[in-house]
Amino acid sequence: MFLKKTLERNRPLIETAVKMHKEGLLFPDTYLVDMDALLANASAIKSHAEQNGIHLYFMLKQLGRNPEIAHELIQLGYDGAVAVDFREAESLIDEGIPIGNVGHLVQTPRAALKKILESDPEYMTVYSLEKVREINDICEKLSVTQKLMLRVLGESDTLYSGQYGGFSLNTLAETVKEISKFNHVRIAGLTSFPCFLFQEETGIIEPTPNVGTLQSAKKLLTDLGLEIEAMDMPSVTCSESIPLIRKFGGTHGEPGHGLTGTTPMHAVENCEEIPALIYLSEISHECDGKAYCYGGGHYHRSHVKQALIGAPEEGKFLDVIPPTDESIDYYFGLNGSARVSDSVVMAFRTQIFVTRSQVALVKGIAKGEPEIMGIYTSLGQRLK
Numbered sequence: 001m002f003l004k005k006t007l008e009r010n011r012p013l014i015e016t017a018v019k020m021h022k023e024g025l026l027f028p029d030t031y032l033v034d035m036d037a038l039l040a041n042a043s044a045i046k047s048h049a050e051q052n053g054i055h056l057y058f059m060l061k062q063l064g065r066n067p068e069i070a071h072e073l074i075q076l077g078y079d080g081a082v083a084v085d086f087r088e089a090e091s092l093i094d095e096g097i098p099i100g101n102v103g104h105l106v107q108t109p110r111a112a113l114k115k116i117l118e119s120d121p122e123y124m125t126v127y128s129l130e131k132v133r134e135i136n137d138i139c140e141k142l143s144v145t146q147k148l149m150l151r152v153l154g155e156s157d158t159l160y161s162g163q164y165g166g167f168s169l170n171t172l173a174e175t176v177k178e179i180s181k182f183n184h185v186r187i188a189g190l191t192s193f194p195c196f197l198f199q200e201e202t203g204i205i206e207p208t209p210n211v212g213t214l215q216s217a218k219k220l221l222t223d224l225g226l227e228i229e230a231m232d233m234p235s236v237t238c239s240e241s242i243p244l245i246r247k248f249g250g251t252h253g254e255p256g257h258g259l260t261g262t263t264p265m266h267a268v269e270n271c272e273e274i275p276a277l278i279y280l281s282e283i284s285h286e287c288d289g290k291a292y293c294y295g296g297g298h299y300h301r302s303h304v305k306q307a308l309i310g311a312p313e314e315g316k317f318l319d320v321i322p323p324t325d326e327s328i329d330y331y332f333g334l335n336g337s338a339r340v341s342d343s344v345v346m347a348f349r350t351q352i353f354v355t356r357s358q359v360a361l362v363k364g365i366a367k368g369e370p371e372i373m374g375i376y377t378s379l380g381q382r383l384k
Contacts, residue, residue, distance in 0.1 A: 001303040002347035006275040018343040028282035029296035037276035048242040057082035057100035059256035064352035065380035067095040086112040125149040127165040139184035149189035154213030189230030198265040239272040281344040291338035297357040298329035304348035
């Protein structure tokens with residue numbers, strides 16, 4: 001999906017991956033992150049956010065909850081992290097990373113609430129009155145008040161399978177009335193997902209119906225006398241989309257794939273951010289005229305198309321045959337022959353935290369002095 005753009009805009013990243021593989025420094029099934037490029041991307045996004053008055057919570061699930069990246073982004077001045085689930089929240093807390101928002105997309109289970117609330121997250125996103133009650137009870141014991149974001153659903157909203165949940169816009173007034181009975185929580189924000197999507201047909205990022213739902217919800221709650229300080233509008237957060245967040249009344253964005261230049265828009269346009277992430281593998285064997293390279297990093301929405309076999313100047317491109325969704329990705333198939341143990345480089349959309357891959361952070365690539373900063377598991381544990 002991103003291989004062509006990576007060759008065009010960050011060829012040294014691919015060259016570094018092949019060189020380190022040949023030298024035995026990196027195993028197959030490893031994602032390489034160009035840290036200099038990532039931090040340059042992050043700085044560009046932050047600059048646009050500052051110009052537009054938008055707060056940023058970084059999302060790192062797609063990079064394997066990596067603590068080193070999290071610390072670097074805090075150093076750049078990001079407001080904190082958005083934790084997609086309670087396990088990510090716990091790992092970030094253990095690393096001393098401030099939590100901006102937790103509970104969206106995955107609600108925090110009761111047993112994890114105390115630790116997470118003790119870390120003083122800026123917001124917790126909630127889907128149900130039962131969860132609000134659990135949060136309130138623990139906040140009462142801790143003698144604190146927690147700000148809440150409500151995830152609101154409209155009848156025509158865009159939703160992804162496996163992510164259903166939220167308060168219906170049609171019954172939001174009644175919901176607010178019930179929440180107002182609790183003394184240790186306060187409704188302070190609204191959120192939804194996805195709020196923006198890149199439309200390949202038009203070549204631009206456009207709002208989804210979810211944005212209109214958030215706007216309607218804010219008006220309703222404001223008319224009820226509530227002050228809504230946060231309008232969190234995640235999805236495709238990058239330099240290009242920041243002005244859209246402001247235009248539609250948003251206050252917060254959540255850059256994730258924007259940090260590595262791997263949103264769908266980055267596959268077809270020369271955006272301000274450059275590609276900063278590739279996947280490294282190795283030819284394992286051939287069978288029936290097709291080569292197979294080691295897997296482990298497949299994500300079923302990857303849109304992987306081609307692989308580069310060998311170094312850019314001498315290699316060849318082969319179409320990738322990804323495993324079917326019901327199969328384990330022991331291998332990626334390649335539509336052609338290749339020598340056993342040759343390097344394989346791909347660039348596709350990923351969610352590293354759902355893989356079994358390793359993650360290598362590399363600095364100094366643009367200077368021609370690449371250095372491995374560390375190698376991590378797909379869940380952010382440092383290996384070396």
